[in-house]
Structure formats: structure tokens, C-alpha cells
Amino acid sequence: MNFNSHIFGKTTFNTTENEKLIRRLKKETQKPVIGYLCCFAPPEIIAAAGAIPYRISGHPGSDTSKADAYVEPYGCTYVRSILARAAEGQLDFLDGLVISHSCDMVQRLYGIWTYYHPLNFSYLFNVPHQLTPWAKDFFKRELGFFREKLEQFTGQQVTTGALNETIGLYNKNRSLVRQIYELRKAAPPPVEGSEAFEILMAGGVLPADQYRTFLESALKNFQQRKPDPHQGPRIMIWGSIMDSPILFEVIEKAGGKVVCDDTCIGFRTWEKDVPQTADPYDGLTEHYFVNFQCPRTDRGPSVKRFNYLLERARAYRVDGVVGYIISFCDPHKFDYPDLRDYLKKEGLPLLLIDDNYSFEPLEALKTRLEAFMEMRK
Numbered sequence: 430m431n432f433n434s435h436i437f438g439k440t441t442f443n444t445t446e447n448e449k450l451i452r453r454l455k456k457e458t459q460k461p462v463i464g465y466l467c468c469f470a471p472p473e474i475i476a477a478a479g480a481i482p483y484r485i486s487g488h489p490g491s492d493t494s495k496a497d498a499y500v501e502p503y504g505c506t507y508v509r510s511i512l513a514r515a516a517e518g519q520l521d522f523l524d525g526l527v528i529s530h531s532c533d534m535v536q537r538l539y540g541i542w543t544y545y546h547p548l549n550f551s552y553l554f555n556v557p558h559q560l561t562p563w564a565k566d567f568f569k570r571e572l573g574f575f576r577e578k579l580e581q582f583t584g585q586q587v588t589t590g591a592l593n594e595t596i597g598l599y600n601k602n603r604s605l606v607r608q609i610y611e612l613r614k615a616a617p618p619p620v621e622g623s624e625a626f627e628i629l630m631a632g633g634v635l636p637a638d639q640y641r642t643f644l645e646s647a648l649k650n651f652q653q654r655k656p657d658p659h660q661g662p663r664i665m666i667w668g669s670i671m672d673s674p675i676l677f678e679v680i681e682k683a684g685g686k687v688v689c690d691d692t693c694i695g696f697r698t699w700e701k702d703v704p705q706t707a708d709p710y711d712g713l714t715e716h717y718f719v720n721f722q723c724p725r726t727d728r729g730p731s732v733k734r735f736n737y738l739l740e741r742a743r744a745y746r747v748d749g750v751v752g753y754i755i756s757f758c759d760p761h762k763f764d765y766p767d768l769r770d771y772l773k774k775e776g777l778p779l780l781l782i783d784d785n786y787s788f789e790p791l792e793a794l795k796t797r798l799e800a801f802m803e804m805r806k
Contacts, residue, residue, distance in 0.1 A: 447630070448522065451481070451522060454636070455522060458481070460480055460481050461524035461525060462480070462481045462522055462523055462524050463475050463524060463525035463526070464483045464484075464523045464526050465482060465483070466485050466511070466529065466538075468484075469718070469721070470527045470529050471713050472484075472599075473703070474576055476636070476637060477587045477592045477595040478582075483634055484632075485511055485520065486630075486633075487507050487514065488510055489675065490788065491510055491513070493512075495513045495517060496510070496516060500512065500537070504537075504757065505757050505758060506755060506786035508534045508538045512541060516545070524549050524550060525552075526542065526548050526552070527575075528552075530555055531556065555567075564718075568714050569710050573710065592709045593705070593709050595637065596705070596712065597705075600702040601637075601641055602640050602699075603701070604702070605644035609628065609644070609647065612652065613688045615656065617658060617660050617686065618686060619651050619655070621677075621687070622664075622677040622681065622688065626671075626690070626694075626695065627674055628647055629694055661686045661802060662749060663688045663747050664686060664747065664751055664805075665690060665745065665749075665751070666680075666689075666690040666691070666695070666750075666752075667692070667752050667768070667779075668691075668761060669693065669761045670692070670694065671693070671694060676782070676794075679791070682795065683798040683799040684799070684802045685798070685801075688747065689744075691722065691738060691741065697722055697723070698721070701716065703716040703717075722737060723760070724760040732770075739772070739775055742772075749778045749804075750772060750779040751798070752769075754781065754783055756784065769781070778804070780798070
């Protein structure tokens with residue numbers, strides 16, 4: 430299937446359009462679609478098993494009443510949004526569901542979803558919370574269990590050769606994403622932050638080979654583009670899950686330039702390749718467990734765990750950081766005070782947006798961001 434005629438020339442990848450694409454792909458390939466919320470369960474294994482990996486998205490600000498009966502009011506609004514979409518049948522194209530234990534609310538989502546709306550395939554991917562040698566061994570064994578369950582479901586064996594080939598495809602895409610991000614170091618950058626974000630969103634739905642073609646075309650377009658001469662404050666976005674470009678767009682309308690990010694769907698996944706190792710599961714463990722900078726993984730009390738953020742801020746010549754945390758997202762909220770103080774000592778201000786996954790009221794958000802941009806000039 431060729432998506433190129435549908436997507437080239439535009440970079441709008443909202444949830445509705447993504448789902449139209451995945452429904453078409455499922456119909457034409459006759460492959461099962463397996464949805465996942467977090468990349469701790471590597472999509473490379475899902476693809477190598479003959480299924481289509483699909484990153485599930487919510488709808489910011491949407492009605493969650495059908496999920497509120499199952500989840501307490503202080504539960505994550507992002508989780509409630511996804512549960513409501515499942516209850517309403519909006520995700521009926523999924524043949525399987527994989528949920529990693531990224532946080533307690535996401536784990537609870539798995540139990541509720543699979544009990545009330547069971548799918549043909551479901552798997553809870555266990556992830557340790559500490560970086561220790563035994564935890565790495567545990568994670569690697571979990572990769573093996575995950576592979577076995579997928580093989581049983583799809584009937585296709587995941588050979589070492591097939592997995593290495595799939596990892597190579599994904600690594601090629603990571604390389605192209607990094608080249609696009611390199612362009613954003615320019616002043617002014619030829620790539621808007623909202624554009625880059627939507628491109629990464631497409632990576633959660635397009636097959637690796639189709640995504641590579643799209644990235645190559647997008648990179649060529651950006652390399653030839655004459656950038657907007659406006660030089661607003663250079664902003665880095667840090668925070669929890671975002672599957673909508675709303676915050677990027679509001680920052681841009683407030684006069685800022687989002688030049689880099691550190692979010693779940695952002696650069697965290699694409700910054701490094703999966704190491705090519707004799708045993709591919711060693712490389713997957715290194716990438717998805719050790720290198721993936723998610724606050725849910727305990728890296729010790731030292732603020733040195735934030736060094737990579739400072740290095741990125743300097744590389745992209747950042748003037749300020751906008752933090753985005755969904756209400757009740759404990760892992761990121763626990764990190765916020767230390768990160769704020771760490772960046773302050775380095776001369777980088779951090780504006781925190783504590784949101785209930787609605788970005789409302791939008792005018793109030795815009796006013797705060799406009800004031801922050803004005804102070805960065």
C-alpha cells in the first residue's frame with residue numbers, strides 16, 4: 430500500500446486521519462493491528478511478527494463520561510480519554526492490545542479494558558522500575574515472553590534475521606528524524622516545532638518502510654525551504670505524554686520557536702539507534718529500557734539524570750523550557766522540582782503547564798506563554 434499520495438505535501442496527522450490510514454492498511458494487507466501505548470514493548474517485535482504496530486492516541490478535551498464510571502476522578506485524564514474511546518467503539522479496528530507498566534494508571538487501564546472490552550490478543554508488558562543488572566535481565570526475558578505470545582497469535586515466527594532487518598528499518602527512520610532535528614539547530618529553523626511533532630506522530634501509524642519514504646521526502650523539503658526570518662525565543666518542551674500539536678501551535682502563535690523536545694512521543698524514542706548486537710534482544714534492552722529517558726524509571730536521586738537535557742538545550746541554543754504535565758502524572762511531577770532547580774542554576778527558566786489533557790482555557794494558556802516569551806526576548 431502506498432500512503433504517499435495521501436500524505437506528501439502536508440504534515441497534518443491528527444488521530445482521526447491516522448485511524449483512517451490504519452483501517453485502509455488493515456483492509457489491504459489483511460494483517461492484524463496491535464495497539465500499544467508505550468514503546469517499552471518494542472514495535473519492532475510486533476512488526477517482525479507480521480502484525481501492524483499502532484500507537485494509540487487519545488482526544489484532548491473530549492468527553493470521558495463513559496470511562497469515568499471505571500476510573501476515579503483523580504485518575505489520569507489521558508487514560509480516561511483512551512478508555513472512553515475504547516468503550517465507544519472508536520478503536521474497534523484493533524485486533525490486539527499491548528500495554529506496558531509505564532505507570533499505575535496505565536496498568537489499571539489494561540485490566541479495565543481487557544475485562545470489559547476483550548480483544549483477540551492482549552499482553553501486559555512488565556517493566557522494572559530500577560536500572561540494575563537483574564532488572565536488565567528481567568526486561569530481556571520479558572522481551573522473549575512477548576515474542577512468544579505474538580508468534581502464537583500471528584502464527585509467524587520472529588527469527589533473528591527478521592528482527593534484525595526490522596530493527597535496521599526503524600534505525601534508518603531514527604537517522605532521518607535526527608537529520609530533521611539537526612535542521613532545527615539553525616537560527617531561524619526551517620522546521621516549525623508543530624510540523625516536527627506531527628511528523629513523529631505519523632511514525633506511530635505508518636509501516637517502517639512507508640515512513641522512511643515519507644521522512645526522506647520531508648527532509649528534502651525542509652532542506653530546500655527558506656525559513657521564516659522571524660527569530661523568536663528558542664523553546665524546548667519537556668514533559669509527559671502529548672499526542673496533539675496544540676501546545677506547539679500556541680507557543681508558535683505566542684512568538685516562540687520550539688526547536689527541540691523531550692516527551693514520550695518526541696525525541697526520546699528517536700535520539701539513538703537500537704544497538705546492532707549479536708543477540709537483538711540485548712540491543713532492544715539497551716535502547717528501550719536503559720537509554721529511554723522516562724521518569725518512571727529510577728535513575729537515582731542525583732540531578733545528573735538531567736544532564737542530557739542540559740546538553741540538548743545547549744546544542745539547540747534554547748532560551749527557555751516549557752514543561753507540560755498532565756494532572757496526576759506522578760512520575761513527571763516528582764521530577765519537576767529537581768529539574769526546575771537544576772535548570773535555574775544553569776540559567777534556563779522553566780514554565781510549568783499543569784493541564785488536565787484539555788489545554789483549556791486556551792486563552793489563559795496563550796496569555797501565560799506570551800508573557801514567558803516576552804521575558805525571553
